[in-house]
Amino acid sequence: MTLLLALVIGCLYAAGIFLILRRNMVKVIFGLILLAHAANLLIFTVGRLTKGIPAFVPEGSGMLTGRFADPLPQALILTAIVIGFGVQAFTIVLFKRTWLTLGTEDLDMMKTTDEPPKE
Amino acid sequence: MKQILIIPILFPLLSAITMLFFRRSVATQRIISILSSFLLLAVAGGLLAAVISEGMLTLQVGGWRAPFGITLAADLLSAVMVAASALIGLTTVLYSLATIDRERERFFYYPLLQLLMMGINGAFLTGDVFNLYVWFEVMLISSFVLLVLGGTPVQLEGAIKYVTINLLSSSVFLAAAGILYGMAGTLNMADLARITPYLPQQNLLAVVSVLFMITFGVKAAVFPLFFWLPASYHTPPVAVSAIFAGLLTKVGVYALIRFFTTIFSHEAVFINEVLLAASALTMLSGVLGAAAQYDFRRLLSFHIISQIGYMIFGLALHSPLAIAGALFYIVHNIIAKTNLFYVSGIVERITGTYDLKKAGGVYAAHPVIGMLFLIPALALAGIPPLSGFWAKFVIIKAGFQAGEYAVTGIALLVGLLTLFSMMKIWNEAFWKDLPQPQVEGNRYETMGFGRRLLLFSPVVVLGLVTVLLGVFFEPVFRLAETAAAQLLDTQAYITPVLGRME
Amino acid sequence: MYSIILATASRYLLLLLQMFSLFLLFRGHNEPGGGFVGGLVAAAAYALYFIANGIAEAEKLLKVDPFYLIAAGLLLAVSSTMPSLAAGMNVMTGIWFDTGTALFGKVGTPLVFDTGVYFLVLGVTLKIIFSLAEGDLQ
Numbered sequence: 001m002t003l004l005l006a007l008v009i010g011c012l013y014a015a016g017i018f019l020i021l022r023r024n025m026v027k028v029i030f031g032l033i034l035l036a037h038a039a040n041l042l043i044f045t046v047g048r049l050t051k052g053i054p055a056f057v058p059e060g061s062g063m064l065t066g067r068f069a070d071p072l073p074q075a076l077i078l079t080a081i082v083i084g085f086g087v088q089a090f091t092i093v094l095f096k097r098t099w100l101t102l103g104t105e106d107l108d109m110m111k112t113t114d115e116p117p118k119e
Numbered sequence: 120m121k122q123i124l125i126i127p128i129l130f131p132l133l134s135a136i137t138m139l140f141f142r143r144s145v146a147t148q149r150i151i152s153i154l155s156s157f158l159l160l161a162v163a164g165g166l167l168a169a170v171i172s173e174g175m176l177t178l179q180v181g182g183w184r185a186p187f188g189i190t191l192a193a194d195l196l197s198a199v200m201v202a203a204s205a206l207i208g209l210t211t212v213l214y215s216l217a218t219i220d221r222e223r224e225r226f227f228y229y230p231l232l233q234l235l236m237m238g239i240n241g242a243f244l245t246g247d248v249f250n251l252y253v254w255f256e257v258m259l260i261s262s263f264v265l266l267v268l269g270g271t272p273v274q275l276e277g278a279i280k281y282v283t284i285n286l287l288s289s290s291v292f293l294a295a296a297g298i299l300y301g302m303a304g305t306l307n308m309a310d311l312a313r314i315t316p317y318l319p320q321q322n323l324l325a326v327v328s329v330l331f332m333i334t335f336g337v338k339a340a341v342f343p344l345f346f347w348l349p350a351s352y353h354t355p356p357v358a359v360s361a362i363f364a365g366l367l368t369k370v371g372v373y374a375l376i377r378f379f380t381t382i383f384s385h386e387a388v389f390i391n392e393v394l395l396a397a398s399a400l401t402m403l404s405g406v407l408g409a410a411a412q413y414d415f416r417r418l419l420s421f422h423i424i425s426q427i428g429y430m431i432f433g434l435a436l437h438s439p440l441a442i443a444g445a446l447f448y449i450v451h452n453i454i455a456k457t458n459l460f461y462v463s464g465i466v467e468r469i470t471g472t473y474d475l476k477k478a479g480g481v482y483a484a485h486p487v488i489g490m491l492f493l494i495p496a497l498a499l500a501g502i503p504p505l506s507g508f509w510a511k512f513v514i515i516k517a518g519f520q521a522g523e524y525a526v527t528g529i530a531l532l533v534g535l536l537t538l539f540s541m542m543k544i545w546n547e548a549f550w551k552d553l554p555q556p557q558v559e560g561n562r563y564e565t566m567g568f569g570r571r572l573l574l575f576s577p578v579v580v581l582g583l584v585t586v587l588l589g590v591f592f593e594p595v596f597r598l599a600e601t602a603a604a605q606l607l608d609t610q611a612y613i614t615p616v617l618g619r620m621e
Numbered sequence: 622m623y624s625i626i627l628a629t630a631s632r633y634l635l636l637l638l639q640m641f642s643l644f645l646l647f648r649g650h651n652e653p654g655g656g657f658v659g660g661l662v663a664a665a666a667y668a669l670y671f672i673a674n675g676i677a678e679a680e681k682l683l684k685v686d687p688f689y690l691i692a693a694g695l696l697l698a699v700s701s702t703m704p705s706l707a708a709g710m711n712v713m714t715g716i717w718f719d720t721g722t723a724l725f726g727k728v729g730t731p732l733v734f735d736t737g738v739y740f741l742v743l744g745v746t747l748k749i750i751f752s753l754a755e756g757d758l759q
Binding site for chain 1: 256286294350351
């Protein structure tokens with residue numbers, strides 16, 4: 001299972017990096033989202049996979065006993081997903097506004113802030 | 120007493136929320152902003168005083184013991200950074216009152232500024248790696264919105280670059296934090312500092328530390344990860360540029376210092392060589408980039424990068440003197456750099472342009488503004504007795520002590536080139552005559568007395584602080600030395616967090 | 622496109638989904654659920670109503686601007702961190718009262734926090750949906 005997830009993470013990173021190198025804004029967004037997913041999955045995998053033993057305290061007992069899945073990576077991922085959701089929603093709106101204002105989706109066209117102002 | 124640690128975080132949040140309820144009344148928002156910024160500065164001063172007198176303060180949020188809960192920890196470095204950023208926050212609010220247009224004010228400019236302060240303070244005070252990620256995101260999302268607020272084409276274009284590279288660095292941060300947790304089983308900084316030297320996979324740890332270096336390198340604008348900065352910092356209104364220039368990159372530098380002294384201290388040898396090379400290139404590329412610029416704010420933006428190089432140089436040398444120098448440098452730079460951006464805004468108001476070729480004649484018309492520009496400009500270039508001279512002096516002395524003659528030579532050369540840039544601004548904007556008389560109305564002449572007071576008080580206050588930092592160098596530097604000693608003694612960080620459990 | 626079946630169904634579904642979202646909110650502390658999921662389900666209920674009846678109807682049904690839901694949610698969540706300060710404990714420490722009845726059980730500051738999150742998520746999601754929808758109509 002770990003090997004499979006490792007392969008999936010690798011593919012996600014490869015796809016994400018490929019996409020953020022494209023000139024089209026929409027593809028860059030997809031790339032950023034894929035990279036965020038890859039990072040979340042990476043946390044999940046390196047935090048050790050434990051199948052089918054959620055970290056619930058059994059009824060009547062005061063503490064966890066025996067083997068259980070580490071809840072912390074899950075909490076980290078949940079937080080990261082929520083933050084990512086907000087940031088990505090903002091980015092999509094920003095890119096849409098940029099496209100409406102500048103009339104282009106080609107990132108190579110957006111270089112006025114890198115050049116000295118024209119006379 | 121330790122509960123004071125949460126106040127720099129909760130307070131800006133509360134005032135931002137209160138302002139949301141007054142969304143229709145900009146006047147109320149302004150009053151709340153001023154009050155809360157003054158109070159925040161008072162709290163930050165109190166925190167600094169408490170840390171100086173009582174030593175490091177820690178707070179286990181929610182009463183969960185470290186390393187299981189989230190720890191807030193303020194050593195001297197954190198407390199000084201919080202105090203410096205509170206001062207910048209206050210001056211920026213005052214400056215914004217004079218310069219930000221009505222439209223931006225109505226679209227939540229002031230609440231966003233408070234949220235930005237919350238993120239910055241949180242990043243300085245947290246003692247947990249993942250929590251640091253969260254504060255970085257809080258800071259970033261507020262900065263994203265502040266950057267695009269107004270929605271002019273240049274702003275949007277600058278924001279695209281800024282947002283994309285920062286999202287990328289956030290995802291690297293997340294991956295690095297995840298791998299670190301997988302290896303160490305903890306993300307509490309003190310606990311990590313205790314565990315990392317004994318982990319079996321030291322090679323993987325080196326990889327993780329490089330990942331962190333890349334993330335924070337992007338935020339701090341270290342060579343070769345700085346290209347987003349000069350592409351975006353000159354696009355928003357000048358008050359926003361100023362607070363970004365003063366604080367955001369320094370949060371990155373703070374994180375670099377925190378990680379490569381407290382957490383990865385034993386990795387220092389390998390990382391420091393990389394940082395040393397990066398610092399030399401950062402200094403050079405920043406200052407050479409600035410030499411080619413004729414836009415006031417773009418020129419200053421490139422100087423942010425070259426100044427970051429000095430701080431990283433101090434960190435890379437890794438001796439007590441060098442780190443103390445770097446800390447002093449950060450404080451000096453936060454104040455001088457923000458001040459220069461404020462002055463650029465005043466010059467723009469008088470001449471109607473940021474383009475240095477078209478500007479001119481400010482000194483003849485307003486000699487006082489010329490003086491107010493020279494204080495931070497000469498401080499930045501390192502002219503005695505201003506703060507920048509001592510900051511550069513200490514770092515270069517540490518460089519010679521460490522035998523890094525090449526990089527130290529570059530640091531000296533960059534100081535000279537900085538002076539060249541500052542003199543270029545002086546000649547173009549202040550000394551020479553206005554090339555062509557202004558067509559449209561002068562925005563400075565039409566300003567009322569109250570607005571002018573708000574426009575100049577930040578510049579005067581920060582100029583005064585720059586002079587005082589230079590004159591009272593001895594006691595301030597002793598503080599920096601204590602902070603550096605705390606940073607290099609990891610046990611001094613571990614014991615207060617883990618030892619005093621409740 | 623107006624569908625009478627969806628419009629009628631959405632009126633009943635709205636109530637049902639809202640009740641479910643409250644159920645999720647209240648069971649959240651010890652079992653799967655909580656303010657975040659609850660808020661999302663509640664927002665989904667309004668989103669469904671908006672799809673069926675149009676944006677004007679949905680905004681009329683909601684009565685308040687989602688913006689104030691965000692502000693109120695934030696205020697509620699932040700204020701839940703304060704009682705522990707007053708009680709002399711570390712900030713954000715949960716404080717519980719046992720009501721002694723089987724219906725309510727223990728009530729505490731984490732519930733206040735979760736309720737704040739509920740309103741915040743509801744407000745944010747609706748704000749996003751409404752502003753995206755308005756943008757498309759223009």
